[in-house]
Amino acid sequence: MSDTTETIEKITSLSDYINKVEKLQLNQESEPNQLNSKKHMNIYYRGQNQDFSNTLPSLVRNENYLKNENKLINDFITKYPELFGDCQNNFDRLALMQHHQLPTRLLDLTSNPLVALYFAVEQSNGSTNKDTDLTDGKIFPFTNFYNPVLLQQSLADDHFENILSEFTPIRANNRQFLKSPFSDEIEIESSLARLNGEDRNSVLSQLSQFYKDLSKVDKNASAYWGNLYADIVNGRGKKRNKGNLLNSYKQFNKYSSTKRLYHEIKKDIGDFEDQINPLELFVPKIVAPRIIDQRIKNQRGLFMFVPFVDKYGFTEERSMELLDSEEIQKRTQTRINILRLLSSSKDHRPVTFVIPCCKKKSIRAELERMGITESFIYPDPSHIAHEISKYY
Structure with a gap:
């Protein structure tokens, strides 16, 4: 800027x-x-x-660091496992790595x-x-x-x-x-950083596709997704599905890369529901x-x-x-x-x-x-x- x-x-x-x-x-x-x-x-x-x-x-300023984000994290944990004994989740691990000047x-x-x-x-x-x-x-x-x-x-x-x-x-x-280090949103993104490059890129690509689908639904300054996501979270039987957006979200959750993200999250949060609000990640x-x-x-x-x-x-x-x-x-x-x-x-x-x-x-x-x-x-x-x- x-x-x-x-x-x-x-x-x-x-x-x-x-x-x-x-x-x-x-x-x-x-x-x-x-x-x-x-x-x-x-x-x-x-x-x-x-x-x-x-x-x-520094991670984003260096193309090679960014491409190998998960390897930086995993290599550091492998070499110094004793440092992470008190860590409670993936964000704790990232914060400790940042503290020790690893690019994150x-x-x-x-x-x-x-x-x-x-x-x-x-x-x-x-x-x-x-x-x-x-x-x-x-x-x-x-x-x-x-x-x-x-x-x-x-x-x-x-x-x-x-x-x-x-x-x-x-x-x-x-x-x-303004988030707690224990919030679901922070756990989701911290876990995404630990996925291998192929899976992470696949998740990001599907998120972009969801934003594209949502932009077709949101017209004339109307907000639609917030109400639909509330239906999903609250388990309402009959959910609105304007522009086939519900199916787009279900498709996002079916991808193998998304499932691997959920698996990574559940290593820290065992009872995590397989639900992500894509807007949170933007x-x-x-x-x-x-x-x-x-x-x-x-x-x-x-x-x-x-x-x-x-x-x-x-x-x-x-x-x-x-x-x-x-x-x-x-x-x-x-x-x-x-x-x-x-x-x-x-x-x-x-x-x-x-x-x-x-x-x-x-x-x-x-x-x-x-x-x-x-x-x-x-x-x-x-x-x-x-x-x-x-x-x-």
């Missing part, structure tokens, strides 16, 4: 940042009509110490804006050749309510604009995007992990579960086309941006804080005086030792 489509707030000092964050939060609280809800909007922050052109997780589709966030600022001005360590003090840092605020403009843009990539109406009922439901989620160590506690860490993007898309003529890695990254970024925080209800541009490289050193010193130090962010012996050595 280029600067021309963002509202840029330049940060020159710690006090400047605190004032701008406070102003941003007050603006959101004073605009209840933006949410059409009395529910509280949470703000989450991602700090990056380099001026990357995107906020993609989780994006690190924090609910503490000062922690995000630390990451944005953090100096590169000896393991990298890049001097991050020569590039600007950035902070991207996210929220648990979606940006309708960017959701529509993401749907338009595959010409699924009609199904935007299906998301309208959840506009004021922050639970749609959007990103904010997930608060279990507090497994002091580092996550200090960092007030959360994750965004970045949604899967099918390697095939639809043209305007509704025929399928193979997407290159650049297009997959672009569409994934648009999905991530669905939860970017807007400047205001009148300005649909997302907010980005930019820390000029010349201000990084002074802001690090200010943060240190406030107790936001290397040993606070990384409370382990090696980082504490490194911090101590800097004083002598």
